[in-house]
Amino acid sequence: MAISLMADAFEGKIEYLQIMDEKGNADQSLMPKDLSDSRILDMYKYMVLARAADAKTLSLQRQGRAATYAPLVGEEATQIGSALAMRQKDIFVPNFRQHGVYLARGTPPEALFLYWRGYEEGSSLPREFGALPIIVPVSTQMPHGAGMAMAQKYLKTGAAVVVYVGDGGTSEGDFYEALNFAGVWKAPLVTIIENNQWAISVPRRDQTAAKTLAQKAMAAGVPGMQVDGNDVLAVYKATKDAIESSAYGPQVIECVTYRMSMHTTADDPTKYRSDAEVEAWKKKDPILRVRLYLEKKGLWDDAKQKALEEEQSKFIDDAVDKAEKFVPDPKSMFSNVYSYMPQVLQHELDDALKAGFWQGDSK
Numbered sequence: 412m413a414i415s416l417m418a419d420a421f422e423g424k425i426e427y428l429q430i431m432d433e434k435g436n437a438d439q440s441l442m443p444k445d446l447s448d449s450r451i452l453d454m455y456k457y458m459v460l461a462r463a464a465d466a467k468t469l470s471l472q473r474q475g476r477a478a479t480y481a482p483l484v485g486e487e488a489t490q491i492g493s494a495l496a497m498r499q500k501d502i503f504v505p506n507f508r509q510h511g512v513y514l515a516r517g518t519p520p521e522a523l524f525l526y527w528r529g530y531e532e533g534s535s536l537p538r539e540f541g542a543l544p545i546i547v548p549v550s551t552q553m554p555h556g557a558g559m560a561m562a563q564k565y566l567k568t569g570a571a572v573v574v575y576v577g578d579g580g581t582s583e584g585d586f587y588e589a590l591n592f593a594g595v596w597k598a599p600l601v602t603i604i605e606n607n608q609w610a611i612s613v614p615r616r617d618q619t620a621a622k623t624l625a626q627k628a629m630a631a632g633v634p635g636m637q638v639d640g641n642d643v644l645a646v647y648k649a650t651k652d653a654i655e656s657s658a659y660g661p662q663v664i665e666c667v668t669y670r671m672s673m674h675t676t677a678d679d680p681t682k683y684r685s686d687a688e689v690e691a692w693k694k695k696d697p698i699l700r701v702r703l704y705l706e707k708k709g710l711w712d713d714a715k716q717k718a719l720e721e722e723q724s725k726f727i728d729d730a731v732d733k734a735e736k737f738v739p740d741p742k743s744m745f746s747n748v749y750s751y752m753p754q755v756l757q758h759e760l761d762d763a764l765k766a767g768f769w770q771g772d773s774k
């Protein structure tokens with residue numbers, strides 16, 4: 412019998428998950444089994460904290476008290492849902508917008524403020540936070556993440572590596588190379604695509620002709636799915652499942668969310684996108700829907716909100732205070748680059764000291 416020339420060589424499908432809608436109604440049949448009310452309250456508090464810390468950093472930047480900053484507002488569900496799904500032993504590899512993940516992983520906010528004030532010390536987090544520093548070159552964190560995931564497998568630590576990449580980042584070669592490597596070697600790599608619809612001024616529709624970003628995983632033989640990135644419950648569930656499955660190989664989750672603010676403080680989005688688009692996404696606010704959910708269950712009210720905001724505002728102000736009192740040692744720009752001091756760097760440091768660059772403090 413002749414073999415049909417029209418046989419299917421491959422067929423794929425990308426599923427989309429939403430558990431809680433914009434009005435705060437949750438589909439109980441999809442609810443993650445391990446999520447108690449108090450854990451959902453934790454999620455809500457971290458989301459509110461992330462937004463408050465974001466607003467504070469933006470304000471500091473506008474006052475000349477912080478350097479160029481990339482706001483996260485609108486992306487809180489993607490960040491907090493995935494952060495709280497990670498286990499202590501898992502490793503978090505960011506790009507430059509995941510301040511909410513750092514906070515939910517217990518990173519002291521003063522460390523983040525130090526980074527945005529331009530100090531090296533903001534990039535040298537203690538190992539217990541299980542995080543790489545902020546990474547600005549787009550998608551270069553992907554091969555780092557894949558390599559670190561391979562190391563976890565080789566060393567049998569049982570940890571997963573959770574790496575974040577933007578919609579724009581998925582067009583870089585590094586993205587495909589990392590997924591291809593992780594796919595072949597079955598490295599425990601979970602990739603969160605934080606699809607916030609814009610890569611500076613490039614809209615999602617001009618980024619790729621692919622219908623979803625998640626389907627890019629298929630080319631590497633890696634499972635991919637899409638979730639409502641403004642639904643913290645869906646992001647949590649998808650990430651938790653992906654971390655578990657990553658013991659057998661990599662996973663990709665595309666979180667469909669929206670960058671409500673500018674790309675960074677060096678950008679003016681009114682030049683390239685409409686107010687109507689921003690307004691439409693504000694209706695899908697990731698924090699509002701959790702608040703509505705909690706209020707319907709009698710777990711939240713205005714008084715609790717006010718108390719939370721006051722407590723968090725003090726927490727953030729104390730952290731800013733610590734960061735602003737920090738006295739930098741200029742030599743740290745040499746010591747935090749490698750795990751050891753290469754000779755070439757040692758020579759540069761010696762020369763700088765000899766030239767008296769830091770008179771008075773070059774002990």
Ligand SMILES: Cc1ncc(C[n+]2csc(CCOP(=O)(O)OP(=O)(O)O)c2C)c(N)n1
Pocket residue numbers: 508547548549550576577578579580581607609610611670674
């Ligand atoms: C390799 C590289 N090219 C260009 C840039 C400049 N740049 C910084 S962020 C960015 C867009 C990133 O968009 P996306 O990946 O969607 O992440 P988002 O900023 O939306 O979070 C660009 C082009 C860079 N930092 N690195």
Ligand SMILES: [Mg+2]
Pocket residue numbers: 577578579605606607608609610611
């Ligand atoms: Mg983007």
